[in-house]
Amino acid sequence: MKYAEEFRDPKAAKALLTLISEVVDDIGATREKPIHIMEICGGHTHAIFRYGLDKLVHDGIEFIHGPGCPVCVLPMSRVDECIEIAGKEGVIFTTFGDAMRVPGTQKSLLQAKAEGADIRMVYSPLDALELARRNPDREVVFFGLGFETTTPSTAFSIQAAAREELTNFSIFCNHITVPAPIKVLLDDPHMVLDGFVGPGHVSMVIGTHPYDFIAQDYGKPIVVAGFEPLDLLQSVLMVLQQIRDGRAEVENQYARVVPEHGNPVSLAAISDVYEPRPSFEWRGLGEIEESGLRIRTRYAAFDAEVKFGIGYAAETRGVEEPEGCSCGAVMTGRMKPVHCMQFGRGCTPETPLGALMVSSEGACAAYYQYGGARAAAE
Amino acid sequence: MCLGIPGQIIAVTQPEKMMALAEVSGVRREVNVAPVATGPLDDLIGKWILIHVGFAMALIDEDEAAATLEALRGLGEAQEALDAMAAGDAALEGGS
Numbered sequence: 125m126k127y128a129e130e131f132r133d134p135k136a137a138k139a140l141l142t143l144i145s146e147v148v149d150d151i152g153a154t155r156e157k158p159i160h161i162m163e164i165c166g167g168h169t170h171a172i173f174r175y176g177l178d179k180l181v182h183d184g185i186e187f188i189h190g191p192g193c194p195v196c197v198l199p200m201s202r203v204d205e206c207i208e209i210a211g212k213e214g215v216i217f218t219t220f221g222d223a224m225r226v227p228g229t230q231k232s233l234l235q236a237k238a239e240g241a242d243i244r245m246v247y248s249p250l251d252a253l254e255l256a257r258r259n260p261d262r263e264v265v266f267f268g269l270g271f272e273t274t275t276p277s278t279a280f281s282i283q284a285a286a287r288e289e290l291t292n293f294s295i296f297c298n299h300i301t302v303p304a305p306i307k308v309l310l311d312d313p314h315m316v317l318d319g320f321v322g323p324g325h326v327s328m329v330i331g332t333h334p335y336d337f338i339a340q341d342y343g344k345p346i347v348v349a350g351f352e353p354l355d356l357l358q359s360v361l362m363v364l365q366q367i368r369d370g371r372a373e374v375e376n377q378y379a380r381v382v383p384e385h386g387n388p389v390s391l392a393a394i395s396d397v398y399e400p401r402p403s404f405e406w407r408g409l410g411e412i413e414e415s416g417l418r419i420r421t422r423y424a425a426f427d428a429e430v431k432f433g434i435g436y437a438a439e440t441r442g443v444e445e446p447e448g449c450s451c452g453a454v455m456t457g458r459m460k461p462v463h464c465m466q467f468g469r470g471c472t473p474e475t476p477l478g479a480l481m482v483s484s485e486g487a488c489a490a491y492y493q494y495g496g497a498r499a500a501a502e
Numbered sequence: 503m504c505l506g507i508p509g510q511i512i513a514v515t516q517p518e519k520m521m522a523l524a525e526v527s528g529v530r531r532e533v534n535v536a537p538v539a540t541g542p543l544d545d546l547i548g549k550w551i552l553i554h555v556g557f558a559m560a561l562i563d564e565d566e567a568a569a570t571l572e573a574l575r576g577l578g579e580a581q582e583a584l585d586a587m588a589a590g591d592a593a594l595e596g597g598s
Contacts, residue, residue: 248556
């Protein structure tokens, strides 16, 4: 168990692993008939692979990697639309660095930048706001990307732009929400999900109640978890204990950071600036009802879709995935990354074909980085 | 961009914009503290926070800050966040 030595507290890790094994045995799960636990958040996927948790735990547990990596679920058409906006006269297009290498149908933002588009990586939408203040003769567009963790940052930025009456700042809104795709996965008759490890930092914003439907309507346990390996093991144990005891509850392992009702200031800003879209397209999952946010009409002056007539403001949209790309099947847990015909061949972290290979939080990139050798040996 | 990074607030810089200076692994960066500001901003000085894309999203204690930083380092995400901050600074000057 070479990985166990990397834990901050190896003794605690071993104790948790023992407890996990006992509960799995109590349940009667085996390698042939495993318990399926989905970790929703891409950060958790990364940590599971980094620390080899999937191999350390009892082999009666199978982790299913969820759709919680915003870069990975971004449709190629949205990248194309970013490039279209970036190509407009006078535009400075700003984005989180994570989105730079995501392939569009023709190219990525990184390639468009190399070809001369003024595309800049920023750390925060506040940087984009500052760029707009300093460049009043340019139109500064920020690529609003991410789940509820990053949504407050663009909401606050739009509010600030409105207060300052900036006329050259807008957001290309692609914010998405966690609960909607989970419902889709739970409704999918091909999916077998016995419990969930819930996202930590998303829950810090929205609290734990948005997951009530998972326990109450679907009878599945969910435990909101922190990012340390010990947090994850503790959370997996809590999910298993619920299954053993026949309980289905929303539990909070990460209460030291996640308040039950989330962050009220952030939620108020989100609600002021955004409203649910009737539906939004997810790579690999298709259109999902009320899974994305759009900018409310009262802030239309800061909405890049309205300003440029692009995205859901345009009449036609939607493109096919590249040939041989199985991101959709991997995203829904129906296929392991190594079983994709492009994995490690046409698709690597250096030259990603599918979005799951781009981000360190994507299941394919995690497999490639940490699991390639051992997967090949299986 | 999804995982926050811990920092410590060392000064309030633009109270009207809810901005404060935070120290993050030896790097100083202005952050917006609106999400954690429930009282006078000066009360935040010395407090540890979890910073997401330039916003203080949660107050944490020092032990939690240290443990989170260690977890992020293990995942390579601490350096990623610091690099992104540097990229943000460069973007303001026309680079990145």
